[in-house]
Amino acid sequence: MAGTSLLALIDDIATLLDDVSVMTKVAAKKTAGVLGDDLALNAEQVSGVKADRELPVVWAVFKGSALNKLILVPAALLISAFIPWLITPLLMLGGAFLCYEGCEKLAHKFFHGNDEGEHAKKLKAVADASVDLVAFEKNKIKGAIRTDFILSAEIIVISLGAVQSATFGVQVAAICTIAVLMTIGVYGLVAGIVKLDDAGLYLAKTDPQASAANARIALGKGILALAPRLMKTLSVVGTLAMFLVGGGILVHGIPGSHDWLHHLQEMAGAVAFAVPLLVNLVGGVIAGAMVLAVVTAIGRLRGAR
Numbered sequence: 491m492a493g494t495s496l497l498a499l500i501d502d503i504a505t506l507l508d509d510v511s512v513m514t515k516v517a518a519k520k521t522a523g524v525l526g527d528d529l530a531l532n533a534e535q536v537s538g539v540k541a542d543r544e545l546p547v548v549w550a551v552f553k554g555s556a557l558n559k560l561i562l563v564p565a566a567l568l569i570s571a572f573i574p575w576l577i578t579p580l581l582m583l584g585g586a587f588l589c590y591e592g593c594e595k596l597a598h599k600f601f602h603g604n605d606e607g608e609h610a611k612k613l614k615a616v617a618d619a620s621v622d623l624v625a626f627e628k629n630k631i632k633g634a635i636r637t638d639f640i641l642s643a644e645i646i647v648i649s650l651g652a653v654q655s656a657t658f659g660v661q662v663a664a665i666c667t668i669a670v671l672m673t674i675g676v677y678g679l680v681a682g683i684v685k686l687d688d689a690g691l692y693l694a695k696t697d698p699q700a701s702a703a704n705a706r707i708a709l710g711k712g713i714l715a716l717a718p719r720l721m722k723t724l725s726v727v728g729t730l731a732m733f734l735v736g737g738g739i740l741v742h743g744i745p746g747s748h749d750w751l752h753h754l755q756e757m758a759g760a761v762a763f764a765v766p767l768l769v770n771l772v773g774g775v776i777a778g779a780m781v782l783a784v785v786t787a788i789g790r791l792r793g794a795r
Contacts, residue, residue, distance in 0.1 A: 554635035585739030589778030737774025
């Protein structure tokens with residue numbers, strides 16, 4: 491009997507772990523769209539500090555991000571346990587905010603110039619001896635942690651919506667797993683991205699007499715050429731993901747949306763797979779533009795007063 495009970499317990503644990511694994515994969519897939527922007531924003535926040543301070547700054551932001559998750563995860567789980575009806579409105583708000591962020595980035599890009607001037611200002615601040623670099627660095631860290639709090643909240647809420655149908659125990663395990671994996675994964679990648687140019691420079695300065703010197707020098711030059719393009723690519727992919735994820739949340743929140751999406755796919759035929767992406771993208775852009783217009787109007791009214 492004891493052996494049978496033990497086997498039953500092991501089977502229950504295996505089933506639970508399998509459920510957690512499945513729910514974690516579902517949540518990770520839903521939140522993957524936010525990660526490109528999360529990576530780009532955090533890597534951009536770190537840029538502008540001295541090279542020897544980049545990793546300490548990333549570490550400080552990582553600790554702030556972990557603290558953000560310690561606040562957000564219990565709050566999300568309490569909502570799921572006691573007021574689950576609030577999850578859908580929070581998802582819709584999160585989706586609208588993602589679309590608004592995407593439109594705000596586009597508006598800044600096309601109506602307020604490019605980011606090269608801002609980057610030049612950062613470099614000038616670092617080179618200026620009169621600038622308090624400690625305060626400058628602290629401000630960068632605070633700004634990055636604030637940005638992380640918003641993005642982390644979006645990730646947690648989207649994850650919670652993805653695992654809403656699971657039992658509470660599976661929800662706890664899946665949300666905690668997502669929080670840990672996202673924090674370690676994002677800031678591990680950010681650390682790698684901000685040090686790419688250093689790695690490229692190290693390889694490019696390889697002694698010509700060293701073994702495989704030509705290959706190492708070529709690789710270093712390639713990395714130096716790739717690093718700025720990678721940042722721009724991450725930014726573009728992140729913005730596109732904002733509209734796709736945010737628009738998808740909003741579109742699926744509309745009653746009856748599944749039926750008319752299915753009808754559109756039937757009409758599209760061979761390109762049916764592209765219909766949801768296109769609908770989410772267009773819906774995200776429209777929603778973001780509407781929210782941006784409202785926020786801008788409120789800001790102008792407050793400024794006038």
